[in-house]
Amino acid sequence: MSVVELTREYESWLASVIPYPLVTADLDHKHQLMADAKDPFPFFRGTYYLWAKHWAGAAGDLVNAAPVLSVGDIHVENYGTWRDADGRLCWGVNDFDETDDLPWTHDLVRLAASVRAAKRGKSLRVKLSVACERILSGYTEAMRAGGMPFVLEEHHPELREMAMHADRDPVQFWAKLTKLLRLPEADPPPAARAALAADRPPGLSEYFLRPRPEAGVGSLGRPRFVGMAEWRGGWVCREAKAIAPPATAWVLNTAPTCRIGEVVNRAVRSHDPFYRELNGWVARRLAPRASKIELDLLEEVNVNRLLFAMGAEVANVHLGTTNATEAILPDLDRRPQNWLLDAARSFANRLEADWEVWREAR
Numbered sequence: 033m034s035v036v037e038l039t040r041e042y043e044s045w046l047a048s049v050i051p052y053p054l055v056t057a058d059l060d061h062k063h064q065l066m067a068d069a070k071d072p073f074p075f076f077r078g079t080y081y082l083w084a085k086h087w088a089g090a091a092g093d094l095v096n097a098a099p100v101l102s103v104g105d106i107h108v109e110n111y112g113t114w115r116d117a118d119g120r121l122c123w124g125v126n127d128f129d130e131t132d133d134l135p136w137t138h139d140l141v142r143l144a145a146s147v148r149a150a151k152r153g154k155s156l157r158v159k160l161s162v163a164c165e166r167i168l169s170g171y172t173e174a175m176r177a178g179g180m181p182f183v184l185e186e187h188h189p190e191l192r193e194m195a196m197h198a199d200r201d202p203v204q205f206w207a208k209l210t211k212l213l214r215l216p217e218a219d220p221p222p223a224a225r226a227a228l229a230a231d232r233p234p235g236l237s238e239y240f241l242r243p244r245p246e247a248g249v250g251s252l253g254r255p256r257f258v259g260m261a262e263w264r265g266g267w268v269c270r271e272a273k274a275i276a277p278p279a280t281a282w283v284l285n286t287a288p289t290c291r292i293g294e295v296v297n298r299a300v301r302s303h304d305p306f307y308r309e310l311n312g313w314v315a316r317r318l319a320p321r322a323s324k325i326e327l328d329l330l331e332e333v334n335v336n337r338l339l340f341a342m343g344a345e346v347a348n349v350h351l352g353t354t355n356a357t358e359a360i361l362p363d364l365d366r367r368p369q370n371w372l373l374d375a376a377r378s379f380a381n382r383l384e385a386d387w388e389v390w391r392e393a394r
Contacts, residue, residue: 034389034393035082035386035389035390035393036389036390036393038081038082038085039063039079039081039082042081042279042282043059043253045282046253046254046276046282049276049277049281049288050254050255050274050275050276051312052221052255052274053255054253054254054255055243055245055252055253055254055255055256056253057245058245058246058252058253058254059252059253061245061246061252062078062249062252062253063394064394065078065249065252066078066079066249066387066390067390067391067394071149071150071152072149072152072383072384072387073146073149073150073152073327074249075149075383075386075387075390076107076145076146076149076383076387077105077107077109077249077250078249078250078252079383079386080104080105080130080250080279081279081282081283082383082386083105083142083379083383084104084130084278084279084280084282084283085283086379086382086383087138087379088280088283088284090378090379090382091135091137091138091141091375094135094137094138094141094375095135095137096135097135097136097137097138097360097363098135098136098356098359098360098363099133099134099135099136099353100133100134100135100136100350100352100353100356100359100360101131101132101133101291101294101295101298101349101350101352101353102131102132102133102134102136102138102139102349102350103125103128103130103131103139103295103346103349104128104129104130104131104132104134104138104139104278104279104280105127105129105130105142105250106125106139106142106143106146106346107142107143107146107149108143108146108147108150108156108327108342109146109150109324109325109326109327110125110126110127110324111123111124111125111126111324111325111342111345112124112126112322112323112324112325113126113184113195113321113322113323113325114126114304114306114307114317114321114322115304115319115321115322116183116302116303116304116305117302117303117305118302120183120184120185120302121183121184121185121192121195121321122181122182122183122184122301122302122304123182123184123188123191123195123325123341123345124181124182124299124301124345124348125299125345125346125349126304126307126323126324127248127250127324128292128295128296129250129251129275129276129278129292129314130250130278130279130280131278131291131292131294131295132278132280132281132291134280136350136356136359136360136363137375139346139349139350140167140168140171140343140346140372141372141375141376141379142379143167143342143343143346144160144163144164144167144372144373144375144376145375145376145377145379145380145383147160147163147164147167147339147376148160148376148377148380149380149383149384150327152384156327156335157335158335158336158339160373160376160377161370161373162336163339164370164372164373164376166336166337166339166340166343167339167340167342167343167346167372168343168372169340169343170339170340170341170342170343170344170345170346170347171343171344171346171347172343172347172361172364173340173344174343174344174345174347174348174351175347175350175351175356175357175360175361175364176357176361178300178351178357179300179301179347179348179351180300180344180345180347180348181300181301181302181348182301182341182344182345183302188341190334190337190338191338191341194325194338195321195325200320200321200323201320202320205319205320205323206267206320209258209260209267209269209318210260210267212242212243212244212258212260213240213242213260215242215243215245217240217241217242218241218242218243218257219241220241220255220257220272221255223310223311223312223313224255224257224272224274224313225241226310226311227270227272227308227310227311227313227314227315228241228257228258228259228270228271228272228315229259230308230310230315231270231305231306231308231315231317232259232270233263233264233268235263235264236261236263236268238261239258239259239260239261239270240259240260240261241257241258241259242257242258242260243255243256243257243258244256244257244258244271251273251276254273254274254276255273255274256271256272256273256274257271257272257273258270258271258272258318259271259272268317268319269317269318269319270306270315270316270317270318271315271316271317271318272310272313272314272315273313273314274312274313275290275292275309275312275313275314276290277289277290278290290309290312292309292314293308293309295349295352296308296309297352298352298353299348299349299351299352300348300349300351300352301348304316304317304322306322
C-alpha cells in the first residue's frame, strides 16, 4: 500500500475514533506542509502513523525489548518548558499524544532518527554518531540514577538560556498568540469548554474563545481551541486539544485507549499542574515560559549537552513503569556498540523514502 493510501486509511480511522469532526482545512495544510518542506523533518513529525507501521514490521530484535510506557512520537522538537506548582521553570517532553506501551528501544531510536531528519534541514549541526552517543549516555545515566528531573533554576544553564531566549520574550509571544483574536469566535463542544475553564484564574468569568488552526504538525486535523483574556494586568491563555488514541492502535488493531494522564503522572519530573487530560481533551496553559522549544533555538545552546538531556528525559518517562531499571539496564549493557546508530539510520532512510514518494504524489 502506498504512503498516500496509508495516510488516507489512517485518517479515516482517526475520524472514526474521535467523537468530533476532523478539521479538513488543517489536514489539507498538513499534507501540503509535508510536501513543500525543504527537508524531511515536517514529514517526520507529521507521520507518526507511518513510523509505527514501519516499527511493527521492520524493527527486528528491537521489538523484543522490555515494554515500558513510552512517549511514542518523540523527536527533537517535542520538548519545552513549564512552571511547576512551586513556580519553578522546568524542561522536558511536553507532548504525549501518542503515548503507549512500547519496547524501551523505541523512543531512543525515534529520537535519534529525528536528529537525522533535522540535520537535513541544517537545523542541527552534529554527526549522527555523536548524537546517538550523547542520547544514549543521557538515557543510561538517568536510568542508573533513578531519574534526572530538569528544573532550570540553579542548574542546567544551557537549557535555561534557551528557555529565556529573546524569541520567547513575553511581548513577542503574546503579539503572535493574540493574532488569533482576529478569527471569528469559536463554539467549542461542551467538553472542550469545560477543559478550558478547569484552571481558569480566580475572578475571571469568561474567555475569548477561538480555534487554533495550523498549530503543530502531528496533531493537525484534530479540533483545537484556545481561551484568552486580559486578567489583572496581562494576558492569560488556556488550550484544549481533542485527544486521539495512539497510532499504534491503528497499526495493531487494538482497542483505542488514551494514557496521557497516566504517563504524565508517573514520569520522574516536577509536573506541570496545568497539563491535564479532561473528558477527551488535553488541557494546558500557554505562556512564554510554558511552550515548546523550536528547532531554531537549539543553535543557541551546546547541542551535545542538549542531546544528553533529551536522552535523560526519555529515561525519566520510562522510569514511570514499575521495575523499568531492572528490565532495561541488563539489556542495555548487552547490546552491540552501534545498535542505536544503525537503527536510527535504517528508520530515517525509510521515512525519507516515504517523503520522496509523498512529494511526487503531491
